[in-house]
Amino acid sequence: LIKFGKAVAADANAVPEEVWAALKSRYDDTLLVNLVAFAGIMVATCLFTNAVRVDLDPELEGYRKR
Secondary structure: OHHHHHHHHHHOOOOOHHHHHHHHHHOOHHHHHHHHHHHHHHHHHHHHHHHOOOOOOHHHHHHOOO
């Protein structure tokens, strides 16, 4: 899941086949659809919060890219 998240964040159009294969071996199609939908929602949320310059929650500060 972490590799999938990182791949989507880097380029949602280029998730490596080995990442998909690992996900497909563990999860059914319904869960994969939900996973992709959730990833899309998170990308959209990040885009929106960056555009309107929402402050990062203090407890998330450690995850900020430097």
